[in-house]
Amino acid sequence: MGQKRLLGAAAALCAAAGLTLTAPHTATAAPAPSPSPSSDACSYVSSDFRPTLTYGDTGAAVRQAQCLSNTWGGRPPELAVDGVYDTVMLKKIEWIQVCHGLPRSGVVEGRTWQVLYHPALDCYVPYPA
Template sequence: MRRNRLLSAVVAVCATSALGFTVPQTAAADPGSTACSQMPSDLRPTLILGDTGPAVRQAQCLSNMWGGEPPKLVLDGIYGTVMLKKIEWIQVCHGIPQSGVIEDHTWEVLYHPALDCYLPYPD
């Protein structure tokens, strides 16, 4: 069974490559993915401006999975003002109150990002 799933995945990747299709960047944000493996996906502490550590690095990595114009965050583990601006934008894109606080709803959005947000990123 596992071999069949692996074979199916390889065939799908080869087929999409041969046809010129690309997999969206957001696909790597899947909770089962190791693309952002700073901490387990089920550990979701509340984060605010000024927090530091692996949970902040995880949120930075996941927020970088978003497409569009927002700048990529440096994975430094420091919740600074650039990260705050990006988190607030992501919250607005999903209809979450724009608090800048990363809690349950925001974590869920970070792990399952929209393919694109049609709100312009603030200057």
């Protein structure tokens, strides 16, 4: 009975410290919560459907690109997922392209889709004013 009480107290202390008790005498750090949804949360189109998107386009593929850009580590600004490729989206896509060493075209095509699905942790290029 004393051992169970001791383990319960240890588990409570670990929980208070942000740790999880994984075995009777070991503790590991709890995983950090994700700051944004993963690309799995974006399901407006199949991940295999990667059409070329340009300013003025509309539809589900644009929603997918908007959603994916919001999961990207270099966040600003959060785009409205409304399916309209507007000037705010254009500016963000160009910034994401620059952050990855891609040509600043604003066109979402193969390489840009690739970085949207596999986002960088962060970008050290300042977001344009």
